[in-house]
Amino acid sequence: MTLLLAGLAAFTAAVIQRITGLGFVLVLIGPFVLLYGPTEGVTAAILLALVAAVVAVPLVWREVDWRRSVWLIWPGLLTAPLGILVSQVLPEPALLLLIGAMAVFALTAGFLPALAGALRGRSGAVAAGAAGGFMQTASGLSGPALAAHAVGDRWPQRSFTASVQVIFVVFSGIGVLLRGLPDLAPADTGILVGVTVLGIVAGTLAAHRVPATMARRAMLAIAWAGAVVVLVRGVIALAAGPLAS
Template sequence: MSTDDWLLLAGLVGAIFLGTSTQRITGVGFALISSPLLVALLGPFDGVIVVNIFGTLTAFAVFWQVRSQVEYSRAVRMLVPALVAIIPGAWVAREVPPHVLSVLIGALVVLALAGSFVARPGGFFSGRPGAVLAGAVSGFMNVTAGVGGPAVSAYAVASRWPQTTFAATAQLYFFVLGLTSLLAKQALPDLRWPQVAGCILAVVAGVVVGEQTSRRIPPQVARTGVIALAFLGSGLILTRGILGWVGY
């Protein structure tokens, strides 16, 4: 391989390793961490497809590792509205200008996260309605903006969902959501076999390192990381929309 090929391989492996380890520690964050790097390396189409593929693989790998801690009923509660919301989300993604959509979604998630700080345990956002709303918004965002984590994070904060079970349950949720998105797109990225092999190894390494690291991080610190990543993701979406709106 040429020097450029090695640099590309190193960038792919690094982006996926960082995204995977972050997701294992906090329960979310693969797309938020890896997407900017992968899109810069591969372009918007292949970059997003790689995020989808290895984000789904990461979610499954982590889910299998923590499956005994998954709250399956809660996952189903979020998944059903999420999968339904993918249908109108796909239509909106085709019809609404991307920058307008990004501004709207980013602003809504920032408001949802801000509101979660004052939500009372046992309130509206703590029970079944909150799970349904979070799933619907997350599914809609996943197909329109490529980021489904912030809405789920907002629900986790509002409902005071324990970090351990949230991080486990979120993996099943993101795996099903990612697999559905991939089946809907019916496309594969233009990668060579060494790049594919390197990305798979990066997922394995990220899960192992994230597992070891998560044991040393207090739940409150991990939850703070979830909130920070959710704000970061919504902020990136909002910024991208504003820049697109003004012509940059």
């Protein structure tokens, strides 16, 4: 049952990612943390985010803005180890709260004009890239920081959506190198990878038939539900901790 639910979440996330260009880990993180725990759930989500981005890059290659991408990538490479360190030293209740808080920030960042305004230009790219690298290795949720920069810098949506796939490949690749592979059965990992690829293919076929607004609404509904449940689970675990000891 766990694998079935995880596969359904991965397929749905991949379809939404292909239609909207963002949202893969936002959709995936809640179900995966609840199914596999905050450490293995994030590790598995980052691996599948890498798979989804690698499959998507050839489809959008011609639209990539390499100059802008590089200015987001290199600061993220510097902060990525810090995200790993934080995820390793925090106890599970605190890690659940951190992941839930990052998910809420990811869902609300687009509604904060001041944030987008502060992330304009070259300095904004460095700040957004650094935040994205940290958030990717800590929780897999690098997209919103990058998107906030894109909004503030008036980056055309089509070019940004293509370029961010390359950034996801780099950030997720570093996340896999630093975190390692998820501690799942190799067959389960292979199935989840295969389902993710199928989701990208299905999303490509559905992109011209399913309105992007509908896909975004589905993404937000799933992501908010997952974030709230993860936060509640973290609060319960934190409250139970002293009693359990």
